[in-house]
Every structure is written in structure tokens, then in C-alpha cells.
Amino acid sequence: MSIITILGAGAMGSGLCTPVRNAGWEVRLWGTWLDDHLIDACEAGKPHPRTNVPLAKGVKLFRAAQLEKALDGADVVVMSVASVGVPKITEMALEGISKAKALWLTSKGFCPNNEGKIQLLPEAIRTIAKQKGISLPPIVAIAGPVKANECAEGKPTATIFGCKDLEVSRKYAREARTDVYCIEATDDETGVEICAPMKNVYAIALGIADGLEEGTGFPHHNLKAATFNRAVKEMSLLGQALGAKAETAFGLPGVGDLEVTGLSGRNKVYGVRIGRGETAKDALAEMDRLEQTVEGVPAAGLASTLVEQSAPQLKEELTLLKAVNEILSGTERPVVKVISDAVLPKMP
Numbered sequence: 001m002s003i004i005t006i007l008g009a010g011a012m013g014s015g016l017c018t019p020v021r022n023a024g025w026e027v028r029l030w031g032t033w034l035d036d037h038l039i040d041a042c043e044a045g046k047p048h049p050r051t052n053v054p055l056a057k058g059v060k061l062f063r064a065a066q067l068e069k070a071l072d073g074a075d076v077v078v079m080s081v082a083s084v085g086v087p088k089i090t091e092m093a094l095e096g097i098s099k100a101k102a103l104w105l106t107s108k109g110f111c112p113n114n115e116g117k118i119q120l121l122p123e124a125i126r127t128i129a130k131q132k133g134i135s136l137p138p139i140v141a142i143a144g145p146v147k148a149n150e151c152a153e154g155k156p157t158a159t160i161f162g163c164k165d166l167e168v169s170r171k172y173a174r175e176a177r178t179d180v181y182c183i184e185a186t187d188d189e190t191g192v193e194i195c196a197p198m199k200n201v202y203a204i205a206l207g208i209a210d211g212l213e214e215g216t217g218f219p220h221h222n223l224k225a226a227t228f229n230r231a232v233k234e235m236s237l238l239g240q241a242l243g244a245k246a247e248t249a250f251g252l253p254g255v256g257d258l259e260v261t262g263l264s265g266r267n268k269v270y271g272v273r274i275g276r277g278e279t280a281k282d283a284l285a286e287m288d289r290l291e292q293t294v295e296g297v298p299a300a301g302l303a304s305t306l307v308e309q310s311a312p313q314l315k316e317e318l319t320l321l322k323a324v325n326e327i328l329s330g331t332e333r334p335v336v337k338v339i340s341d342a343v344l345p346k347m348p
């Protein structure tokens with residue numbers, strides 16, 4: 001039986017346990033020093049506090065101090081912590097990761113290196129390993145429309161595994177597949193890794209369109225659809241500028257994940273607050289108070305730095321990214337105007 005060690009016992013780490021356990025793997029779930037209460041609940045047989053679903057049966061639990069034990073003999077290691085924690089957890093787990101046959105990655109985000117250069121997460125992990133003189137197994141970027149709670153509950157889910165070596169993507173897409181957790185394989189690691197954080201940024205804009213309905217009493221579905229279209233186009237443009245395939249944004253990592261993220265989730269909820277009239281600052285303070293991390297907020301700023309550094313030709317073209325950043329920095333203009341200017345077609 002192959003062994004998989006998932007690093008991060010939050011919603012996604014625990015949710016992923018269900019398919020891989022059902023696919024016949026030995027599953028180990030390691031919680032960071034922030035996860036003790038989550039491990040406590042799982043050990044007590046209670047639903048996981050983040051997904052409200054009990055952990056899959058037979059999963060072995062490990063606490064922060066047991067990292068070495070959790071990684072011992074692992075065939076696959078999964079990085080499933082919030083993107084802000086990826087560099088630290090990579091450093092802590094590097095030796096175990098280097099002995100595994102693959103590193104999977106469900107974390108979504110951008111990561112600045114020591115010189116302030118914005119990297120995609122796989123690149124950031126490779127840079128850390130290189131600095132320590134440690135060689136890494138292939139990285140498999142995981143994305144697509146996957147809500148952790150539905151995945152945990154075994155509801156039908158489509159996902160995508162992206163590895164530069166297509167044979168590696170295909171191998172794990174076969175080995176982790178179940179009747180309800182079905183996996184596409186691609187070699188477009190970059191495309192997958194661009195869409196993953198960008199859809200969080202754009203879900204804020206979709207939420208704003210929903211919030212406008214709450215604030216004005218009138219639906220803004222036309223604006224929301226135009227925003228969705230613009231978001232997909234921008235994910236594709238940015239991906240291509242960085243070497244991704246154009247079509248990845250039109251598949252599960254882009255359109256698919258944007259749809260599910262725009263329906264519910266913290267980025268959308270944050271956008272709704274802004275759309276119905278709260279300032280970006282007040283809305284974020286309220287989300288913080290509720291312990292709801294809005295990953296799209298840092299991602300929006302980092303994405304615009306990424307564009308300046310690595311795709312400056314797109315600076316004026318990514319109008320929706322610019323609009324979201326304008327709103328997040330506290331624009332004086334009505335948000336409906338800011339979004340409309342960004343997504344409605346220009347005079348031909």
C-alpha cells in the first residue's frame with residue numbers, strides 16, 4: 001500500500017484524505033502547530049471543525065512535533081497549508097520530501113523570494129530546495145473546482161493534476177482516482193498555478209457584483225457575467241505570458257474553479273460586503289474578526305507585482321486585476337463604475 005503524508009490538517013488537507021483513502025492509500029495527516037484543535041476534534045471522532053465532515057476512517061493523525069515520523073517512508077507528500085506557510089513548511093519537511101517519489105501541492109498563492117521576486121509556489125519550493133542543496137521529486141500542482149467539504153463528504157468532484165512530466169500527472173491521476181473524485185492530467189504546471197490564486201482575486205469581483213444586488217435591490221447579473229468572462233480572459237493572458245497553455249484557463253483550473261469560488265467562499269463573501277457598501281478596509285477587518293482569511297487580497301497585490309516584473313506588456317491589459325486592486329486600496333469612485341470600466345467592452 002502506498003503511503004501519502006498530507007502536511008496541513010486544515011479544510012483541504014483533511015478533505016483530501018477521503019479520496020486518497022478510498023483509492024486505497026495509507027493516509028497520514030500532519031497538523032501544524034496551529035492545528036492542535038483540529039487534530040483534537042478528529043481524534044475525538046467529531047466532525048472536522050472546518051469542513052463539518054468527520055475525517056475518513058483509518059487516517060493516521062500526527063501533531064506538529066511528529067513531522068519526522070509522519071514523513072518516514074512516505075511515497076507522496078502533499079503540501080496543503082495556506083500559501084503564506086509554504087516556505088516554512090517546505091524547509092521543515094525538505095528531507096522527507098526529497099525521499100518521496102512526488103510532492104503534490106494543493107496550496108494556492110504567490111510567493112515573494114528573498115529578493116522580492118514573485119514566484120509561483122512550485123518555483124518557490126524549488127528555489128528553497130536548491131538553496132539547501134537538496135533535490136526534489138516531481139511536483140504535481142493540484143487545482144480545479146474542489147470545495148474541501150464536498151471532497152471530504154465524497155461528493156462528485158473533478159480536479160486536475162499538473163506536472164511538467166505528463167506521465168507523472170497521469171500516473172497519480174490514475175492512482176488517486178475514485179468513482180467520485182475524478183482527475184484530469186496536464187503538463188501545464190504554470191497554467192494550473194496561475195489560475196489557482198488568480199481565481200481568488202477575481203472571485204472578489206464576482207462577489208462585488210452579487211453585493212451590488214444586495215445594496216441596490218436590483219440584480220447585477222449582466223455585470224457579473226461580463227466580469228466572469230473578463231476574469232477568464234485575464235487568467236489566460238497572464239498564463240500565456242508566463243509560458244502556460246491558453247486553454248488551461250478555460251478548463252477546470254480557470255473556469256471551473258472560478259465558478260465554484262464565485263458561488264461561495266471567503267473571497268466571494270468579502271466581495272459581497274464591498275458590493276453592498278462596506279469599504280474594502282472595514283470589510284477586511286470584519287473578515288479578520290471572524291477568522292476568515294481572504295487569500296485573494298494578498299494575491300491581488302502580489303499578482304500586480306508579478307505582472308510588473310514578469311509580464312509588463314500586460315500592465316494596462318489586465319483591467320479587472322487593476323480594478324480589484326483599485327477597490328482594495330480604497331477607491332473614491334463607486335465600485336460599480338470601477339468594475340464596469342474594467343469589464344464592459346470598449347468602443348470598437
Ligand SMILES: NC(=O)c1ccc[n+]([C@@H]2O[C@H](COP(=O)([O-])OP(=O)(O)OC[C@H]3O[C@@H](n4cnc5c(N)ncnc54)[C@H](O)[C@@H]3O)[C@@H](O)[C@H]2O)c1
Nearest residue numbers: 008009010011012032034081082083085106107108147148
Ligand atoms: N478549502 C478549499 O476548498 C480549498 C480547495 C483547494 C485548495 N485550497 C488551498 O489549500 C490551502 C489550505 O487551505 P484550507 O482551506 O485547508 O485552509 P485552512 O485555513 O482550513 O487551513 C490552513 C492550513 O495552513 C496552515 N497554516 C496557516 N498559516 C500558516 C503559517 N503561517 N505557517 C504554517 N502553516 C500555516 C494551518 O495550520 C492549516 O494546516 C490554501 O492555499 C487554499 O487556497 C483550499
